[in-house]
Amino acid sequence: MFRITRRFCMAVALCAASAMSVSAFAEPLQKIVLRTDYKFNGYVAPFALAVANGYYKQAGLDVSIEQGQGSGTTVQTVASGADDFGLSDASIAVLGITAQNIGVKLVSVYTQTATMGLIYRANSGFTGDLKQLQHKAVISSAGTADLRMLNPALASVGMSTDDVQLQIVDANARVPLFLKTDGAFLTGFATGDLLRIRSRMPDAKYMPYAKYGVVAYGTGLIASDDMLAKHPDVVRKFVDASRKGWEAAQRNPEAAIDASLKLYPDLNREFVAGGLKIALNEQLHTPATAGHPIGWTDEGDWKKMLDVLSKYAGVHNPKAPSAYYTNQFISQ
Known part of the structure; x- marks a missing residue:
């Protein structure tokens, strides 16, 4: 009996020592901050699901999702290294890269079509003819x-913003102003402004700029030039784990919504669900990217x-497309 007990104790001791050894030499998870473009919209839910399903941890990353205050700000924080990755509207990133030589690049774009457009009342009489917006x-x-994409849409019918009564207000004031202004139109995003309005005005209508031939990628993942050059392995792991989150959200949208509410319990479930549904069903691909992995441009x-x-x-004087994006981190 003594021998059995002794052997048992020795085995336990060896297992404990082995576990301590593995723990001591295991690579710690690398902390990563993903900054959203503006607060938390439905298209952020797949990233929350990637966190909940452990895709980032499997890649050796400890990811936190922090809410942003606009694409312009997120571009700056990512470029400076204050945030590791960010979500930004592609056109805002392009403007910063071109005009200010900000060192970021889009490594995936998730909302690719019908992202922006005009929101209007069901009884407005608007048929889609932009000439009806005159005055x-x-x-x-x-x-x-x-707002930037309004001009090319109007130009498709020979108009400009000079032909409408443009009212510029703070981003937080535009939805309330629209709701109390009969006959007004609002420029906005399908996954944000439109859903906020429909929570108060369920029959509100939406006409995407894409109907007028305006090609404009929407929200994508940005990384700094420094991150791309010095830590390409981290970028590849993050992009791949994020894609898995999007694919999992396609299979189970409710799980993505649940994961979002776990991160931010004060979120409105219907708002997140509505934005995610639009992103998954209407915005993932253009005709040119159909058949390619999610995020490929x-x-x-x-x-x-x-x-x-x-x-x-x-x-002004845009650079070659390769200055703004890369597909090299997207697995085929």
Whole structure:
């Protein structure tokens, strides 16, 4: 009996020592901050699901998702290294890279079409003909991508913002102003402004700029030039784990919504669900990116977008498309 007990104790001791040894030499998870573009929208839910399902931890990353205060700010914090990765509207990132030589690049784009457009009342009589906007009130906010894309949409029918009654207000004031202004139109995002309005006005309508030939990628993942050069392995792991989150969200949207509420319990479930549904069902691909992995972008789309931005949105002398994006971290 003594021998059995002794052997048992020795075995336990060896197992404990082995566990301590493994623990001592195990690589610690690398802390990573993902900064959203603006608060928490439905298209952030797949990243929350990647956290909940352990995809980042499996890649050796300890990821926290922090809410942002606008694409312009997120571009700056990522470029400075204050945040490791960020979500930004592609056109805002392009403007910063071109005009200010900000050192970031888009490594995945998740909302690729019908992201921005015009929101209006069901009884407005608007049929989709932009000439109907002449002398009408159009509410927007300074510096936003949806305002920048209004001009090329209007240009498709020979108009400009001079032909409408443009009302520029703070981003937090535009939805309340629209709701109390009869006959007004609002420039906005399908996964944000439209859902906020429909929570108060369920029959509100939406017409994407894409209907008027405006090619503009939406929200994508940005990394700094420094991160891309010095830590390409981290970028690849993060992009791959994020893609798994999107694929899992396609299979089980409810799980992605649950994961979002676990991170931020004060979120409105219907708002997150509505934004995620639009992102998954309507915005994942353009005709040129269909059949490619989630996040992959097309050079031809970029050329069309840069042409629009250079003509109508203040992006002067744009660089080659490769200055703004890369597909090298997306597994085929």
